[in-house]
Every structure is written in C-alpha cells, then in structure tokens.
Amino acid sequence: MSNQDQLVAAFAKSLGIEASRVTDELTYNTIAEWDSIAHMQLVTELENEFDVMLPTSDILALSSPAKAKEILAKHGVEF
Amino acid sequence: MSDRPRPQATLEGQSVRVRPLAKEDIEQVRAWRNSDEVARWHAERDQISAEQQKGWFASLQTKPDKAQVWIIETREGRSLGVIHIKDIHPVHRSGEVGLYIGAVEDRGNFHASEAFYLVLDHGFAALGLHKIIGHYLTENTAARRLNAHFGFVEEGHYREHLFYDGAFHDYVSVGLLEPDFRASAGAKFIARRTR
Numbered sequence: 001m002s003n004q005d006q007l008v009a010a011f012a013k014s015l016g017i018e019a020s021r022v023t024d025e026l027t028y029n030t031i032a033e034w035d036s037i038a039h040m041q042l043v044t045e046l047e048n049e050f051d052v053m054l055p056t057s058d059i060l061a062l063s064s065p066a067k068a069k070e071i072l073a074k075h076g077v078e079f
Numbered sequence: 080m081s082d083r084p085r086p087q088a089t090l091e092g093q094s095v096r097v098r099p100l101a102k103e104d105i106e107q108v109r110a111w112r113n114s115d116e117v118a119r120w121h122a123e124r125d126q127i128s129a130e131q132q133k134g135w136f137a138s139l140q141t142k143p144d145k146a147q148v149w150i151i152e153t154r155e156g157r158s159l160g161v162i163h164i165k166d167i168h169p170v171h172r173s174g175e176v177g178l179y180i181g182a183v184e185d186r187g188n189f190h191a192s193e194a195f196y197l198v199l200d201h202g203f204a205a206l207g208l209h210k211i212i213g214h215y216l217t218e219n220t221a222a223r224r225l226n227a228h229f230g231f232v233e234e235g236h237y238r239e240h241l242f243y244d245g246a247f248h249d250y251v252s253v254g255l256l257e258p259d260f261r262a263s264a265g266a267k268f269i270a271r272r273t274r
Binding site: 028029035036037039040041043044053055056059060 | 093094186187188189191192221224225228264265268271272
C-alpha cells in the first residue's frame with residue numbers, strides 16, 4: 001500500500017467515512033464525523049501507520065489531508 | 080486527603096492553561112452560562128443574575144475543599160471556557176467534573192480534551208480522588224464522546240428525567256476510576272506528549 005493509500009485509509013478509519021470522501025478538500029470541523037475525538041483518533045492512527053510522533057503544534061495544524069501530508073513530510077514521510 | 084484546603088492549582092498544558100476562577104472572570108462566565116449555546120446542555124437553564132453570580136463566587140471562596148472552578152484559556156491568555164470539580168467528598172474521595180467551552184467557534188478542537196485531561200489527572204493525582212463522576216443529556220453527543228474517550232463508564236440512565244422545550248429528556252450519569260482513566264485512549268494520547 002502506498003503512503004497516499006495509507007493516509008486515505010487512516011482518515012477513513014478514524015473518521016468512520018468512505019475512502020472516497022477523503023479528498024484534499026476535506027477540512028476539520030466541516031463534517032460532523034471529524035470532531036475533536038475523531039481528530040485524536042486520526043492523529044493516533046497516522047502516528048501508528050507512519051511511525052512518527054506529532055507534537056501538539058502539528059496536531060492543532062492538521063486540518064485537512066493535504067495539511068497532513070505536509071506535516072508528515074516534515075517528519076520524513078514521502079508522498 | 081489533607082484536612083486543610085490547599086490553594087487551587089494552575090494546570091499547564093501544551094495548548095491550554097487551566098487557572099483558578101478569579102472575580103474578574105465572573106461576568107464573562109455568566110454571559111457564557113446564560114447563552115443559549117451553553118444553557119441548552121445544562122439541567123438548570125434559568126438565567127443567572129449578576130447578584131446570583133456574585134453570590135456563587137463568594138460561596139466558592141468559603142468551600143475550596145468542596146469545589147474548585149477553573150477558567151480554560153489559550154496559552155496566550157484568551158479565555159475559552161470553564162471546568163470544575165464539585166461535590167468533593169473527603170470520605171468517599173469522589174467529585175463531579177463538568178466543563179464547557181463558551182463560544183461555538185472555540186469548540187471542536189483539542190482545547191477541551193486537554194483541559195479535561197489536566198483536571199482529571201489533577202483530581203486523581205493531586206486531590207487524591209478515587210472516583211470522578213459526570214452527568215450529561217443523552218443528546219449531548221460531544222459530552223458522551225469526550226467522556227468515553229477518557230474512560231468514563233455509564234452508570235445510570237435516567238429516562239425522561241428533565242422537562243424543557245415542551246418535552247421530557249433522558250439524562251445520563253457516568254463514573255471514572257483512575258485505572259480506567261490511565262488506560263483510556265484520551266489519557267494515553269495526551270500523557271505521551273507531556274512526558
């Protein structure tokens with residue numbers, strides 16, 4: 001599975017939505033499923049999948065799949 | 080627990096600070112509490128007068144060992160909401176937690192979760208509580224999800240318990256023991272960032 005596919009799967013699993021809804025236009029708090037608890041589950045899922053540890057500043061900034069890629073790239077994950 | 084009340088602590092998180100309620104805060108707190116968006120989630124919805132608010136603050140000063148109220152603020156010092164532990168019982172070592180974020184636009188982010196963690200951790204570790212309880216309306220999905228994420232277990236479901244807006248509503252009682260808190264996904268998530 002590519003990193004892109006892993007990222008989409010992590011979003012779909014933690015937000016409980018279809019993978020087709022995980023697009024770069026998806027943003028935090030614009031869908032009911034992506035609330036603060038789902039956000040923590042998403043961060044945990046990304047950390048487990050990509051073996052990274054995100055600091056609080058990144059957690060607060062992680063507002064879309066596009067932003068997630070940008071943050072993970074800082075931690076050495078390539079897309 | 081000590082017989083002598085200790086000064087209420089300020090709790091430092093990474094995204095929020097939880098500091099003792101001060102007299103200067105009480106009108107802001109009253110405005111939040113009287114707003115529809117906060118009052119709708121409370122069992123008591125009567126509007127609170129300025130006099131009542133002053134009386135409430137004065138009563139808190141007389142019983143610091145029974146109830147502690149904090150303001151949740153950003154690291155930059157902007158007030159976001161209120162969190163408390165009340166009905167602290169020295170024999171049963173129990174207390175009741177409650178929180179709200181005042182403005183709708185400040186909800187849905189990490190702040191409430193971190194404040195909740197800080198106060199629950201403080202309740203067990205510093206105040207020596209054995210059990211922390213909470214209550215919420217069944218339609219309060221955010222409260223249900225937040226409580227469950229930090230290990231609370233439903234202990235009572237009161238059917239058609241409260242009457243407002245022309246209908247009866249269910250009310251839920253939840254309880255938390257320290258091992259369940261420490262093992263919860265929410266506590267682990269925050270604790271591993273603060274070590």
